[in-house]
Amino acid sequence: MIEVNDLSYTYPGTTRPALDKVSLRLGEGEFVGVVGANGSGKSTLCYALAGFLPTLYQGECHGQVQVAGLDPIRAGPSALAGTVGFVFQDPFSQISGARFSLEEEVAFGLENLGLPREQMAGRVKEALALVGLSDLAGRSPFELSGGEQQRLALASILVLQPQILLLDEPTSQLDPVGAKKVIESVDALTAERRTTVLLIEQRLEWMAAHADRAIVLDAGRVVADGPAREILTAPSLDALGVRRTRYTLAAESAVGRRLIPSPDHLPVTLEQAAVLLR
Amino acid sequence: MGRLQRGLSTLTLVTIPVAIAINVVVGQLALAVKVPLYLDSIGTILVGVLAGPWAGALTGFLSNVIWTVAGWYTPAIAFAAVAAIIGAMAGAFARAGWFREWWRAVLAGLLTGLVAAVVSAPIATFVFGGVMGSGTDAIVALARSIGLTSLGANMAQGAFSDPLDKAISCLAVWGLLRALPKSFMARFPSAASA
Amino acid sequence: MSPAPSLYLPQPTGLQPLHPLTKLVLTLTVLSGAISLADPRYVFATYGLILVPLAGWSRILGPFLRYSFRALAPFLLSLVIIQGFFYPGELVIFSLGPFHYKAEGLGFALLFSGRLLVGLGASLLLLLTTRMDHLMQALTQRGLSAQIAYIVVTTLQIIPRFQSRGEAIFDAQRARGLKTEGSLLRRARALFFLVPPLLFSSLMETDARAVALEARGFGKPGPKTSWAVLTDSGGQRIVRALCAVAALAMIGIRLAAVARPR
Numbered sequence: 001m002i003e004v005n006d007l008s009y010t011y012p013g014t015t016r017p018a019l020d021k022v023s024l025r026l027g028e029g030e031f032v033g034v035v036g037a038n039g040s041g042k043s044t045l046c047y048a049l050a051g052f053l054p055t056l057y058q059g060e061c062h063g064q065v066q067v068a069g070l071d072p073i074r075a076g077p078s079a080l081a082g083t084v085g086f087v088f089q090d091p092f093s094q095i096s097g098a099r100f101s102l103e104e105e106v107a108f109g110l111e112n113l114g115l116p117r118e119q120m121a122g123r124v125k126e127a128l129a130l131v132g133l134s135d136l137a138g139r140s141p142f143e144l145s146g147g148e149q150q151r152l153a154l155a156s157i158l159v160l161q162p163q164i165l166l167l168d169e170p171t172s173q174l175d176p177v178g179a180k181k182v183i184e185s186v187d188a189l190t191a192e193r194r195t196t197v198l199l200i201e202q203r204l205e206w207m208a209a210h211a212d213r214a215i216v217l218d219a220g221r222v223v224a225d226g227p228a229r230e231i232l233t234a235p236s237l238d239a240l241g242v243r244r245t246r247y248t249l250a251a252e253s254a255v256g257r258r259l260i261p262s263p264d265h266l267p268v269t270l271e272q273a274a275v276l277l278r
Numbered sequence: 279m280g281r282l283q284r285g286l287s288t289l290t291l292v293t294i295p296v297a298i299a300i301n302v303v304v305g306q307l308a309l310a311v312k313v314p315l316y317l318d319s320i321g322t323i324l325v326g327v328l329a330g331p332w333a334g335a336l337t338g339f340l341s342n343v344i345w346t347v348a349g350w351y352t353p354a355i356a357f358a359a360v361a362a363i364i365g366a367m368a369g370a371f372a373r374a375g376w377f378r379e380w381w382r383a384v385l386a387g388l389l390t391g392l393v394a395a396v397v398s399a400p401i402a403t404f405v406f407g408g409v410m411g412s413g414t415d416a417i418v419a420l421a422r423s424i425g426l427t428s429l430g431a432n433m434a435q436g437a438f439s440d441p442l443d444k445a446i447s448c449l450a451v452w453g454l455l456r457a458l459p460k461s462f463m464a465r466f467p468s469a470a471s472a
Numbered sequence: 473m474s475p476a477p478s479l480y481l482p483q484p485t486g487l488q489p490l491h492p493l494t495k496l497v498l499t500l501t502v503l504s505g506a507i508s509l510a511d512p513r514y515v516f517a518t519y520g521l522i523l524v525p526l527a528g529w530s531r532i533l534g535p536f537l538r539y540s541f542r543a544l545a546p547f548l549l550s551l552v553i554i555q556g557f558f559y560p561g562e563l564v565i566f567s568l569g570p571f572h573y574k575a576e577g578l579g580f581a582l583l584f585s586g587r588l589l590v591g592l593g594a595s596l597l598l599l600l601t602t603r604m605d606h607l608m609q610a611l612t613q614r615g616l617s618a619q620i621a622y623i624v625v626t627t628l629q630i631i632p633r634f635q636s637r638g639e640a641i642f643d644a645q646r647a648r649g650l651k652t653e654g655s656l657l658r659r660a661r662a663l664f665f666l667v668p669p670l671l672f673s674s675l676m677e678t679d680a681r682a683v684a685l686e687a688r689g690f691g692k693p694g695p696k697t698s699w700a701v702l703t704d705s706g707g708q709r710i711v712r713a714l715c716a717v718a719a720l721a722m723i724g725i726r727l728a729a730v731a732r733p734r
Contacts, residue, residue, distance in 0.1 A: 288685055288691055289679070292682045295627040298627045299634040303634045304667055304671075311663055340623055347624070347628065349596075352596065353592070407547070407585075408551075408555065412546065422554065423557075423571070428558070454668070457672075
C-alpha cells in the first residue's frame with residue numbers, strides 16, 4: 001500500500017534534513033504507530049505520504065514514494081485527496097470555514113471529490129455517529145469546543161473513506177475517556193475496511209492497544225521498526241526523547257529487582273501488565 | 279479573469295481570509311485605542327507583498343465586500359476598487375524591491391495613499407454626494423468653505439488622511455516581513471523580492 | 473464563540489426561500505434604478521413602494537427600517553449640511569455669517585440621500601434575506617471561482633474568532649500594565665504591542681489551513697457537487713429576465729438623457 005525508498009527531504013531555509021534516507025513498506029490493513037521526539041520527522045513523513053512535499057513546502061526532495069499506486073511527490077495533494085486521509089492536531093485550522101453546519105462541513109470533502117448528492121447523506125451521518133457528534137449535526141463548527149472540533153476533523157476525513165489514514169495526534173484535546181472511545185471506533189472501522197493506518201501519538205499506551213507495528217524516528221531516520229510491543233518497550237527509547245509508559249517502567253524495575261521473572265516482552269498497557277503479574 | 283481561473287496557490291488562498299480578518303481586527307484595535315488612523319489595510323498590503331499584485335488586489339476588493347456583507351459599513355463595497363488598487367500597488371512596489379528598506383516602504387505607502395485619495399474622491403463625490411458619513415467630513419466642509427469644488431474637497435480630505443495611514447501600514451508590513459521566519463516567507467510566490 | 477457576522481434573518485415566507493440569484497438580480501435592478509432616476513420623488517417612491525413592501529412580505533420590516541436609517545443617518549447629516557451650504561445656487565434659505573444655505577443644495581442633498589437610501593436598502597434587503605453561503609454557491613454554479621466563494625464565506629466565519637483573539641491580547645497586555653489610554657504617542661505605542669502578536673499567531677496557522685484544505689480535495693480539478701439544494705423555478709427565471717430588461721432600460725434611458733446635448 002505504501003512504499004518509501006531512500007526518501008530525504010530538507011525544508012527551505014534549513015540545512016539539516018527533516019527526513020534522511022527513510023525506507024518503509026506498509027501493507028494493506030496494517031496499523032502502524034510512529035514515535036520519536038519533537039522534530040524527529042514524524043509529521044514530515046505524513047506530509048510526504050499525503051503529497052504535501054514538495055508541492056506545498058518546496059524544499060529539497062529525493063527518493064521514491066508510492067502510495068496506493070500513486071506518486072505523491074509528483075502528483076501532489078489534490079491527486080491523493082480521498083485516497084489518503086490526513087488528520088492532525090490543531091482542530092481550528094482543520095475546519096474549512098466554508099460551511100455553516102457540522103453536516104455541511106463533513107460533506108465539504110465529498111463535494112470537492114464530486115460525489116453525487118444522493119450518496120452524501122448516508123456517509124455524513126455515519127461519520128458523525130462514529131465520532132459521537134450526531135446530536136450536533138446542525139450546529140456551527142465554530143461553536144464547538146476544541147475536543148469536539150477534533151472529532152469533527154476526524155469525521156471530515158473518515159467520510160472520504162480513504163484507503164490510507166494518517167493520524168498525527170488526532171485526539172490531543174480530547175479527555176482520556178473520549179479519546180479512547182474515538183480511537184477504538186476508528187480502529188474498528190479501519191479494520192473492517194482494511195484501511196492502512198499510520199498513527200502518531202504521545203500516549204504509547206493507546207498506540208500499543210491498536211498498533212501491530214511501531215516505527216521509531218530520530219533526526220529524520222528510521223532507527224527501529226518492528227512489532228509494537230517490542231519497539232515501544234525498548235530501553236533505547238529513553239535516549240531518543242520518547243517516554244515509555246509507567247507500566248513498562250514499573251515492570252522493568254520489578255524485573256531489575258528480581259521481583260518478577262524476566263518476561264519475553266515488557267508490558268506497554270495496563271492490561272498487558274495485569275497479564276504479566278497474573 | 280484568466281489569472282483567477284488558473285487559481286491562487288492554496289497557501290495564498292488560505293492567507294487571504296486571514297489577511298482580511300487582520301484588516302478588520304487591527305482596524306478595530308486602532309479604533310479602540312483611538313489613534314487617528316484607519317490601519318485597515320495591513321492585511322491587504324501584506325498579501326500584495328507576499329503573493330503579488332493580483333492576490334493583493336483581490337484581498338482589498340473582498341475586504342470591502344466583507345465590510346458590506348457583515349453589516350458593519352454598508353457603503354464599503356462602493357470603495358472596493360480603491361482597496362483593490364492599494365493591494366495591487368503594494369504588490370507592484372514589492373516586486374520592484376521597495377519593501378527591502380524601511381524608507382522606501384514608507385515612500386511606497388505615501389504614493390499608494392495619494393493614489394487611493396485621488397481614486398476615492400470621485401466615488402465619494404458621484405456615489406455619495408460628496409460625503410463619507412464620518413468624522414472626515416469635517417475636513418471636506420473645511421475644504422469647501424475655502425472654495426474647493428466637491429471633487430476637489432474630497433481629494434483634499436483623502437490627501438490629508440490616506441498617505442499617512444498607508445505609509446504607516448506599509449512600514450508595519452516592512453517590519454513584519456523582517457520578523458516572519460524565512461521558511462514561512464519562502465512558500466509564497468513573490469516573497470523573494472521583498 | 474459568536475457566530476459569523478451576518479444580517480440573515482430566516483423566515484419561511486417572503487424573499488427568503490427564493491433562489492439567491494433572484495434576490496441578487498432584484499437588488500441590482502433596484503440599484504440601477506437608484507442611479508438612473510433623477511427626480512427625488514421617484515427615488516423615494518422606489519424605497520417606499522418596492523423595498524418596504526418586500527421587506528414587509530419577508531417579515532423583516534422592523535430590522536430593515538432600522539438598518540436602513542442607521543446606515544443612511546451619517547450621510548444624510550453630512551449631505552444636508554455640506555451640500556446645503558456649498559452647492560452652487562441662488563435661492564438662499566438662510567445665512568450663517570459668510571455662508572448661505574441654498575434650496576438647490578438642499579434639493580441635491582435630498583436626491584442623493586434618496587439614492588443612498590435606495591442603494592443601501594436594496595443591499596440590506598439582499599443581506600437580510602439571503603444566506604451568504606447559498607449566494608456564493610449559486611454564483612459558483614454560474615461560473616464564479618470556487619476560490620472566491622471560499623474566501624468570502626470563510627472570512628465571515630473566522631473574523632469573530634480573530635476578534636476574540638484580539639480582545640484576549642488586548643486584555644492580556646493591559647493586565648501586564650500596558651497603557652492603552654493617555655497621550656497619542658502612548659496609544660500608538662500600545663498598538664505596537666498589540667498588533668504583532670495577533671499577526672504572528674494568525675499567519676503561522678495558515679500553513680495548517682492549507683494542508684487541511686488540500687487533504688479534503690479542495691484543489692482537486694474536476695466538477696464539484698453540493699450538499700445544499702437551491703430551489704429555483706420557472707417563475708423566478710422570468711422575474712430575473714424581466715428585472716434584467718428593466719435595469720438595462722433604465723440605464724439606457726438615463727445615458728440617453730445625459731448624452732443629449734442641452
